[in-house]
Amino acid sequence: MDEAMLDGNAVAGLLQDVFAVETTTTIATCAGCGAPSPMGATQVYRGAGFVLRCPRCEQAMVTLVPADGRLWIGFPGIRTLQVPVDDS
Amino acid sequence: MAGTAVLGRLTWRVADVVDVRAETPRARTLVLDVPGWAGHRAGQHVDLRLTAEDGYQAQRSYSIASAPDGTRIELTVVRVEDGEVSPYLTGEIGPGDRIELRGPVGGYFVWEPAHGGPLLLVGGGSGLAPLMAMVRLRAAVGSPAETRLLVSSRSEEDVLYRAELGRLAGGGLTVVHTLTASRPAGWSGYARRVDADMLAEVGPGPAARPHAFVCGPTPFVEAVAEALVALGHEPQRIRTERFGPTGG
Structure with missing residues (x-):
């Protein structure tokens, strides 16, 4: 148990600001174990930035580091993202 | 979705x-x-x-x-x-x-009246806040969804929305309190941290396939979610939101 752990809900505002979609219900498939998880259910660790980890295998899926007016986004462990789009 | x-x-x-x-x-x-x-x-x-x-x-x-x-x-x-x-x-x-x-x-930790029930809401400390939005919405729209709300607080004076929860209870909403640190004289409710036995008693059980929402500090959420899974609740029906040390 890590006291500093949050979940994907904690970075929802940051991600929605960048991606312009609601991200907590976006399904991310882990590149490590292949488990699909809603981004809201990922484990989030906060330090200089954020690391979003797979709730099943703890693979680092996304890294977010704000610095100098930019957000540095890494995807070290996402195989696919299922993003809802307006197809009406 | x-x-x-x-x-x-x-x-x-x-x-x-x-x-x-x-x-x-x-x-x-x-x-x-x-x-x-x-x-x-x-x-x-x-x-x-x-x-x-x-x-x-x-x-x-x-x-x-x-x-x-x-x-x-x-x-x-x-x-x-x-x-x-x-x-x-x-x-x-x-x-x-x-x-x-x-x-x-957010959209993951969300309940809509159209989702129906039964609902199992478990809140620790200020983790009660988003669950309160659900309980208030349920009352405002007259939803019949059977709802069990388990509230874990340190002491009686720390219980959020206590009077309002007392008024809202009934009509399919059951509110259960547990006090983890101190109890007033004559307290007859739960007096320990939330565990599997308590969750089984509060219900609804896994057979009723409730939508479970758990919110609170990370150790609280982890313990409750693990207990729910151990009782046989489906992991995908358990939604969690963790509060962490964000500096207050």
């Missing part, structure tokens, strides 16, 4: 503080009017941003505790003694002040 839509980027808005209510010795509810607010879903949160005179900014997320109500939202803030933000929000801020926020944020 129903209710999921492309939203567009969030923008920071300026909200007016229209009222402040004391909830407990350590917690206050801020009633905010947000011009242009398009409404929210029960369980969503907002990001608040405070800017000091020297330009330093601090940002925190707070769950919306109120049911959708026009341009008004209510946030309950518990004071963290050495915190950076909560002492201001629970002490200095008052009607007439303004505050920056963006939202509503």
Whole structure:
């Protein structure tokens, strides 16, 4: 148990600001174990930035580091993202 | 998923503080009017941003505790003694002040009346706030969804919304309290941390396939979610939201 752990809900505002979609219900498939998880259910660790980890295998899926007016986004462990789009 | 839509980027808005209510010795509810607010879903949160005179900014997320109500939202803030933000929000801020926020944020930890029941809501400390939005919405729309709300608080004086929960109980809503640190004389309710036995007694059991929502500090959420899975609840029907040490 890590006291500093949050979940994907904690970075929802940051991600929605960048991606312009609601991200907590976006399904991310882990590149490590292949488990699909809603981004809201990922484990989030906060330090200089954020690391979003797979709730099943703890693979680092996304890294977010704000610095100098930019957000540095890494995807070290996402195989696919299922993003809802307006197809009406 | 129903209710999921492309939203567009969030923008920071300026909200007016229209009222402040004391909830407990350590917690206050801020009633905010947000011009242009398009409404929210029960369980969503907002990001608040405070800017000091020297330009330093601090940002925190707070769950919306109120049911959708026009341009008004209510946030309950518990004071963290050495915190950076909560002492201001629970002490200095008052009607007439303004505050920056963006939202509503989130869609995962959300209940809609159309989702129906039964509901098993488990809140630890201020983790009760988003569950309160669900219970208030349920009452406002007259939803018949059978709902069990288990509230874990340190002591009786720390119980948020206690009087209102007493009024709302009944008609399919059962409210159960557990006090983990101290109990008043004659307390007949639970007097320990939430565990599998308690969850089994509060119900509904796995066979009823309830939608479970668990919110609180990370260790609380982990313990409750693990106990629910051990009891046989389906992991995908257990939604969690963790509060962490964000600096208060």
